[in-house]
Amino acid sequence: MNQQDFELRKAVAAADTTRDVVIAADGLGAVPAVLARAAPARTCAIVADDNTWRAAGARLAEVLASAGTGTASPIVLAGRPRVKPDAETSHGLAMRLSADGLLPIAVGSGVINDLVKHAAEEAGTAYVCVPTAASMDGYAASGAALREGGFKRTLACAAPVAIVADLEVIANSPATMAAWGYGDLVGKLVAGADWIVADALGEEALNAGPFAMVQDNLASWLGDPAGIRARDRAALDGLMRGLVMSGLAMQAHGNSRPASGSDHQFAHLWEMEEVTVDGEPVSHGACVGIGCLSMLAAYEWLQRQAVESIKPASLAARSASLSALRAEVEAAFPLSFMAANAVAETAAKAASPAQVEQRLRALRDNWPDILGYLRGRLPKAAAVRQWLEMVGGPSQSAAIGVSPQKHALDYARARMIRRRFTGLDVLHDLGWLDRAVGDLFAAGGFWGPARAAA
Template identity: 70%
Template structure:
């Protein structure tokens, strides 16, 4: 295990062992005995991941005389759904088998088993089958309940065994999705820098550095990701897993999730689809990342020194106005109800907003310097996404310009996390920024050529 991964594991709250290697699945028996000893194990997969790695995992257990219950192989069309109800059924099966579960799969299987293990009161082990998202090592499971996608509190796996030979056989688009999810960390870092500078949420230097100090390297071989080259997949998988370990170390998703994910959560709840298939989480995050990189470029072109903090703060909308905004923005009742709760959690008085804007004005040279040094241009990242085989324009995930423009405002309302969207809103510049990005010579009009 390299020093980077070992250092991340030392501060993780739950995960104790991570193996990322070609042929890594062979280490499974030893990992189980050391990090997840149990009287019996239960392999849980879906139809495809059972073929990719589930059958071999079960065979390795048998060959090493590790007791196992009959495996559970889930089926679904076009794929297994990430629902809380399915996780609850799995929890009953885990308890009935009196076994420690091993999740063999990608995002959906991992989240289902993660929450099921929590409900069953047992740790679990993860075998990723694709470099498709950052949730493998993250605490919490993103599942639908009553139509609304929410994150359920639950522990991360005690061990992760990622076999790069298995990951290389995953459908090619999945690595592109993972690349999009990893690219979103660029925006997450910028959002946290702003939240810290404005006194909203203090930076945690360790978890912040775990992601931001290594991100350029992990994102450095997009074409290799598309081709399935071992070194590129290793870097991508390492970045996705360490991002999850950073979330464990910090205690929530702030090190790896910002306004990029706010767009993604919005689109996933609305079940954005292309060709009848739901758009993946990582694809949504990648376009959310582009959306915010373009917004940050716009912000960096403005003269923050000229703002009037007190005057802007006096325009702070009332609670009633915010509720009206939510109602108008979310016609679906379940989304409006959730958004109202989230917005209420970050409502600030004019006095607080004025203080924040003064801090922004005073610290802007330092903030702007960090943003310029660390955020690549939106067009640069668009090319990276394209090279990695990921969606690289909003149109490729079924988002029309008119909806996309509206979603800058709606994304801000969907989560309580303070991000660059909130800064633009408090400056009174959000609408002007959106108008410029969708103008004839704006970023999103120009990106149409690549849809």
């Protein structure tokens, strides 16, 4: 057993729900044995959409039939241009599963996995995941990112009992999907930094095990963007392992903190607003990649400031009241459903001036250690932009349908949609968020006209 297989096995042992992970060139052939271990004597049903049925569902049905595995008729979900991540769809699927006592096998990528995960939870059954692309990190994660009443939220539900990834299926998926997965994985750079900061400021203690599951091998998993674009099997294996390990880390910790920070706050904002390019919704991973660049650039800006010289009491005295925060949020979100949820999330992490002062003192006192982490573990935003270009993903906000003007405003808006404490909140506590954004979008700044056109 090589080191990466050993670490994967350790991560599975630490996971809350998932008990079997196979990532192999002939993964589909392993599904009957995995089902026999994970869910013996259960009647299974493949759940796919039109595309994933053609990519892997039909072949998996043949494998299961040849092995004598009990299967019901497949459930092929329809949607144009693609199936939507709506909770209403998962409710209907749950009714079908429950009525026939079926164990679902999710054959697909992000949306199919989230729909089946949530439906299985409602139906009171386990499920098995067969990814068809290395496109996102949610395969092994607890919780499903679905829309309820238009607002995208993570709904509580268990992760799959087993995951079987066939590298040939992964390699034959559209190349853009691996670029999406790479964007999702690169966001872990920022997630790690955000957690380090939250721990140092007393907001959320670091959990060393799940943190290490993601961060220790992240540089290796991200190290061959050109190979991923060229469908190199070893590079895709690393990408898939990184995405699955991120999900297992979330299981081990009990929430998404090990793999989701301010990078995902940008992404969730844009996904809720349904940003499109040429009429097509932009993928989660593409949004996370731009969110990651947004925060890498912000953290670089912060490193250049004299944080060690701040006066916490003076800065904290300028903190906005809860009523002022509410007014700011409502003005930032003209759509009522988004405003109501953003107000609730912002209020949940609102702090008194005394609490802000305490956080800023911790920031100042711990700044040498924080700065050491940022300089030692975060690559430059310009380098990550090149990685995203090499893998074939977007590297400018305009490429995901977000104008520079909107992007600049969204630094503040992204902070408001989640209660999780991140680097955006540090800049807000300092009163520096607007100045940071102004510098980043000015001529010569990371998102400035000259740089953006480069």
